[in-house]
Amino acid sequence: xxxxxxxxxFANILFAESVKVYLYTPEINTNNFKSLKISFDAYLSxxxxxxxxxxxxxxxxxxxxxxxxxxxxxxxxxxxxxAQKYNLEAMLVAKRKGSITDRKILxxxxxxxxxxVVTSAYDLEYTHELLNAITKNNSKELSILRVPKEIDALxxxxxxxxxxxxxxxxxxxxxxxxxxxxxxxxKIYYESEPEYRMFxxxxxxxxxxxxxxxxxxxxxxxxxxxxxxxxxxxxxLVFFNTANLEDAGDTK
Amino acid sequence: xxxxxxxxxxxxxxxxxxxxxxxSNSDVKKYTEAVDEFSKNFNQxxxxxxxxxxxxxxxxxxxYDEYPDSVxxxxxxxxxxxxxxxxxxxxxxxxxxxxxxLTMEGKRYGISNELHSGMQLTIVKSIFxxxxxxxVIHSKYTQNxxxxxxxxxxxxxxxIIPIKIDEDSVNTIQSEDTxxxxxxxxxxxxxxxxxxxxxxxxxxRLSKEHKKxxxxxxxxxxxxxxxxIISADNPTIGRQMASMIESKLNEEPIENIxxxxxxxxILNKREAALIDVEFxxxxxxxxxxxxx
Numbered sequence: 001x002x003x004x005x006x007x008x009x010f011a012n013i014l015f016a017e018s019v020k021v022y023l024y025t026p027e028i029n030t031n032n033f034k035s036l037k038i039s040f041d042a043y044l045s046x047x048x049x050x051x052x053x054x055x056x057x058x059x060x061x062x063x064x065x066x067x068x069x070x071x072x073x074x075x076x077x078x079x080x081x082x083a084q085k086y087n088l089e090a091m092l093v094a095k096r097k098g099s100i101t102d103r104k105i106l107x108x109x110x111x112x113x114x115x116x117v118v119t120s121a122y123d124l125e126y127t128h129e130l131l132n133a134i135t136k137n138n139s140k141e142l143s144i145l146r147v148p149k150e151i152d153a154l155x156x157x158x159x160x161x162x163x164x165x166x167x168x169x170x171x172x173x174x175x176x177x178x179x180x181x182x183x184x185x186x187k188i189y190y191e192s193e194p195e196y197r198m199f200x201x202x203x204x205x206x207x208x209x210x211x212x213x214x215x216x217x218x219x220x221x222x223x224x225x226x227x228x229x230x231x232x233x234x235x236x237l238v239f240f241n242t243a244n245l246e247d248a249g250d251t252k
Numbered sequence: 253x254x255x256x257x258x259x260x261x262x263x264x265x266x267x268x269x270x271x272x273x274x275x276s277n278s279d280v281k282k283y284t285e286a287v288d289e290f291s292k293n294f295n296q297x298x299x300x301x302x303x304x305x306x307x308x309x310x311x312x313x314x315x316y317d318e319y320p321d322s323v324x325x326x327x328x329x330x331x332x333x334x335x336x337x338x339x340x341x342x343x344x345x346x347x348x349x350x351x352x353x354l355t356m357e358g359k360r361y362g363i364s365n366e367l368h369s370g371m372q373l374t375i376v377k378s379i380f381x382x383x384x385x386x387x388v389i390h391s392k393y394t395q396n397x398x399x400x401x402x403x404x405x406x407x408x409x410x411x412i413i414p415i416k417i418d419e420d421s422v423n424t425i426q427s428e429d430t431x432x433x434x435x436x437x438x439x440x441x442x443x444x445x446x447x448x449x450x451x452x453x454x455x456x457r458l459s460k461e462h463k464k465x466x467x468x469x470x471x472x473x474x475x476x477x478x479x480x481i482i483s484a485d486n487p488t489i490g491r492q493m494a495s496m497i498e499s500k501l502n503e504e505p506i507e508n509i510x511x512x513x514x515x516x517x518i519l520n521k522r523e524a525a526l527i528d529v530e531f532x533x534x535x536x537x538x539x540x541x542x543x544x
Contacts, residue, residue: 028536034541035541035542035543035544038544039544116504117495117499119513143495143498143499145488145491145492145495145513146488146491147485147488147513147514148485148488148514148515148516148540149514149515149537149538149540150537151374151375151378151515151537151538152485152488152513152514152515155368155370155371155374156513158370159368159370159371159511160507160510160511161492161507161510161511161512161513162513171537174378174534174537175374178374178377178378178408179370179374179377179407179408181407181408182370182374182407230533230534230535230536231536231542232536233534233536233537
């Protein structure tokens with residue numbers, strides 16, 4: 001009897017489908033997926049049969065979200081766009097340097113007309129949307145060059161490969177700290193309203209919700225969890241509720 | 253009315269620019285990455301020619317038959333053929349090590365294979381905050397790189413310590429003192445130094461002994477024990493070239509020779525731990541890959 005039970009248990013473990021955590025956000029460095037997945041899966045395996053599935057393109061990510069019981073990590077911009085369609089509810093929001101929001105800025109060389117190449121580390125759709133929003137549809141003469149990272153976008157302006165860079169204010173602050181001489185020649189032309197950092201959202205019908213939320217919420221408490229948060233470029237994940245709105249910690 | 257339409261169409265046809273992309277060798281990853289990304293981002297018709305298995309006379313015939321208005325040459329071999337057989341045409345180039353050695357007459361535009369030294373050093377500074385001195389072994393062939401590095405390092409509060417070598421002294425480089433007194437060592441593409449494997453191995457051995465990180469420009473150096481690799485991102489080069497040619501076609505001003513806009517950064521965390529060197533906690537926003 002015991003043997004049958006063990007065989008059934010083994011088969012159950014063997015064939016049990018892992019719970020996938022889908023990730024797509026144009027705000028993190030997409031080439032880092034390999035080490036991000038290894039670290040994530042190692043961390044999550046201590047809590048159950050979980051697995052991270054990162055995506056480098058929006059369409060494929062959304063295709064997978066159609067499946068039931070979705071847990072997703074995505075940008076607040078993308079969340080706003082698809083939350084209703086995929087029945088997603090934001091459970092946690094990322095926090096960095098005491099703030100759950102960030103601003104996007106258009107930085108350029110000083111005394112430059114709004115035309116020429118703008119370097120951006122975000123995907124084309126997001127870049128277009130951001131540019132139109134922050135320049136109030138005044139970006140028709142800008143052409144986009146996608147680069148791997150925000151620091152590349154900024155340095156491209158500084159060293160003359162592009163005229164403008166569309167980046168987060170966090171990255172610009174980082175460059176000002178590392179290379180003050182280079183950033184002295186740059187100027188912020190446009191600045192967005194504060195936007196929430198990335199969300200961890202789940203499908204309302206998912207029964208795993210609370211357990212997964214707790215696992216992610218507690219990431220900041222262990223070294224391996226902190227390492228993953230670092231890879232995502234954030235300090236912690238905090239509960240998303242109306243109280244956050246009062247504690248938004250606007251970074252302007 | 254119809255006649256006018258056909259005349260306009262014919263005029264448009266006459267003015268349509270033809271572009272040929274020549275890939276020196278489609279088996280070389282960095283060439284293909286640039287060509288693939290160019291293809292996805294260039295919004296006008298063009299043809300691609302892979303010359304890896306073509307004979308010189310076949311390439312010559314193809315270029316004469318096609319006679320394109322512009323060529324995007326990927327790699328030195330492609331550039332040399334285009335420059336030899338259709339020198340009167342616009343030639344764009346990328347993925348060529350030390351492009352300054354090429355014959356450059358006429359309408360030539362390109363993206364260098366090497367990153368701007370200021371970009372390299374800004375990345376170094378952003379990852380290793382405490383670095384103040386960097387040792388570099390070089391010969392007369394790379395003196396210009398040392399000059400650029402020294403100038404750009406100064407504004408970042410870094411001092412470059414050069415060790416000059418030649419064909420005779422490469423076997424007996426006295427680098428221990430420099431390694432000891434530098435916070436890091438930087439490997440540049442110096443032909444005299446790199447042609448002597450013993451000298452390269454010796455530098456990595458000394459750096460490990462003195463627990464100093466070695467920064468290099470190609471992932472090949474990871475096997476020797478490099479801690480950080482900083483190189484140009486090849487797909488970005490393809491996109492940058494698409495943007496460059498489109499700007500030129502739209503008669504917008506462009507820099508004829510540009511530095512790559514994207515970087516490929518690999519941090520060897522395992523090596524960093526072995527030599528106990530600190531790096532930024534923000535590594536995820538800077539590195540392309542972290543070797544655990």
